[in-house]
Amino acid sequence: MTIVKCLVWDxxxxxxxxxxxxxxxxxxxxxxxxxxxxLDARGVLQSVAxxxxxxxxxARLEQVGLAEYFVLPRIGWGPKSVSVKEIAERLDFAESTIAFVDDQPTERAExxxxxxxxxxxxxEQAADLAALPEFTPPVVTEDSARRRRMYQAGFRRDTERERFTGPDEDFLRTLDLRMSVVRATERELARAAELTLRTSQMNATGVPYDDADLRALMDDPDHEVLVVTMSDRFGPHGAVGIVLLHRTADVWHLKLLATSCRVVAFGAGSTLLNWVVDRAALAGVHLAADFRPTDRNRMMDIAYRFxxxxxxxCACLATLAPAVSDDVLRLHLLPEPRPVSPVVTLDAVDLAAVEVRRG
Structure with missing residues (x-):
C-alpha cells in the first residue's frame, strides 16, 4: 500500500x-x-486547500495555534484540484501519495x-484518518518528527535562492553544505529502512528493505549499509541517502543507492556516487550497480550514465549473485579517481581501509 506523504485539509x-x-x-x-x-509526528506533511x-x-489558523503545521497552504477561490496539484508539484510528490479531506461531495468529486x-x-472520516493504514508509515524515525520543519526550512532556502543574483554554484557555496556518510548502527536502522521506502526519483531499484533485511546485511562483513545525512546553515536536512554495497576482492556491487529528492539540487546524488567511485578506484576494484528503470527514477539513470x-x-559480473528480478539492469564501471565536490564538504567512512574477504 502506498503511504500518504501529504494530507490536504479543507x-x-x-x-x-x-x-x-x-x-x-x-x-x-x-x-x-x-x-x-x-500525523505531524509521523512525518506526514499537511497542507490546506x-x-x-x-x-x-x-489569521484564524494562527489564533487556534495550528498555522505552523501546514506547508504550502492554498487559500483562495480557485478550483481545489488546482490547489492540490500545485501542492503536489511544489513538494515533488507523486499524486498517489497525496490525500484530500473535504465536507463537500462536489469538491471531492472535482x-x-x-x-x-x-x-x-x-x-466525517477526518477524526479517524490517523488510524488508517495509509496514514501509518511502517517506520517512524527522529527525522519523521522534524520532516515538516525541514521542508519549511527548505522553502526559506528556496526564497533566498530566488533573491540571490549569480550562478547556482556561487549560491550553493553560501549554504555551507556538509554531507556525512556513516555505517548504519541500530539507531540508524529505522532511518535507513524509511529511506528505501520514501525515495523514488533518485532510487536506483525501488526495492524496499525492512529492519530485518538491513540488519542481516549489517551482520555480513562483506556488506556495507551506509546512511547519508546533510546539513547547511539553515539547519539539518536529516537522513537523505542510503548505500547498500557488497564488496569482494575484485568488484564492489552497488545493490542500492538512493538519495532524497529534497537534496537533488545540492548535488547530493552526484557527490555520493562520485565518492563511491573514487573509493573503488583507490581499492583497485571494478564497480557494478543494479538499476531498475521506473517512471519516476529517470534522474538516477542519468546520474549513473553520467x-x-x-x-x-565484464567477467567480474559473473561472480555476483543474480539480480533480484528480470527487470533489473546490471551496470558496470572501471572506476578512476574523482575530484571532491566544490560545494559540499564530505565527512565519510573510509571504505578502502577495511579488508575484504576473498572468495
Whole structure:
C-alpha cells in the first residue's frame, strides 16, 4: 500500500466547525487537533486547500495555534484540484501519495475527476484518518518528527535562492553544505529502512528493505549499509541517502543507492556516487550497480550514465549473485579517481581501509 506523504485539509466544516465567511465563530474539535499533531509526528506533511479569504483564514489558523503545521497552504477561490496539484508539484510528490479531506461531495468529486490518483475522504472520516493504514508509515524515525520543519526550512532556502543574483554554484557555496556518510548502527536502522521506502526519483531499484533485511546485511562483513545525512546553515536536512554495497576482492556491487529528492539540487546524488567511485578506484576494484528503470527514477539513470556506468559485459559480473528480478539492469564501471565536490564538504567512512574477504 502506498503511504500518504501529504494530507490536504479543507477548512470550513472539515478542519473546524462552522463557516468562516458566514461569520461563524469557528472552532477546531480536539479530535481533529489530535489527528493533526499525530500525523505531524509521523512525518506526514499537511497542507490546506480552502475557498476562503486568505488573510482571514490564515489569521484564524494562527489564533487556534495550528498555522505552523501546514506547508504550502492554498487559500483562495480557485478550483481545489488546482490547489492540490500545485501542492503536489511544489513538494515533488507523486499524486498517489497525496490525500484530500473535504465536507463537500462536489469538491471531492472535482478533485477526484482531475486528479484520480489522489485519495479523497469525507469530513466525517477526518477524526479517524490517523488510524488508517495509509496514514501509518511502517517506520517512524527522529527525522519523521522534524520532516515538516525541514521542508519549511527548505522553502526559506528556496526564497533566498530566488533573491540571490549569480550562478547556482556561487549560491550553493553560501549554504555551507556538509554531507556525512556513516555505517548504519541500530539507531540508524529505522532511518535507513524509511529511506528505501520514501525515495523514488533518485532510487536506483525501488526495492524496499525492512529492519530485518538491513540488519542481516549489517551482520555480513562483506556488506556495507551506509546512511547519508546533510546539513547547511539553515539547519539539518536529516537522513537523505542510503548505500547498500557488497564488496569482494575484485568488484564492489552497488545493490542500492538512493538519495532524497529534497537534496537533488545540492548535488547530493552526484557527490555520493562520485565518492563511491573514487573509493573503488583507490581499492583497485571494478564497480557494478543494479538499476531498475521506473517512471519516476529517470534522474538516477542519468546520474549513473553520467558517472560512466554502461551495459557492457565484464567477467567480474559473473561472480555476483543474480539480480533480484528480470527487470533489473546490471551496470558496470572501471572506476578512476574523482575530484571532491566544490560545494559540499564530505565527512565519510573510509571504505578502502577495511579488508575484504576473498572468495
Amino acid at each position: 477548512l470550513d466544516n472539515t478542519l473546524w466547525r462552522g463557516t468562516l465567511a458566514e461569520g461563524d465563530d469557528v472552532e477546531v474539535p480536539e479530535e481533529i487537533r489530535r489527528v493533526i499533531t499525530e 480552502s475557498k476562503n479569504d486568505h488573510d482571514v483564514a490564515w 478533485v477526484a475527476f482531475h486528479l484520480p490518483e489522489v485519495r479523497c475522504y469525507p469530513a 558517472a560512466g556506468f554502461d551495459d557492457e559485459a
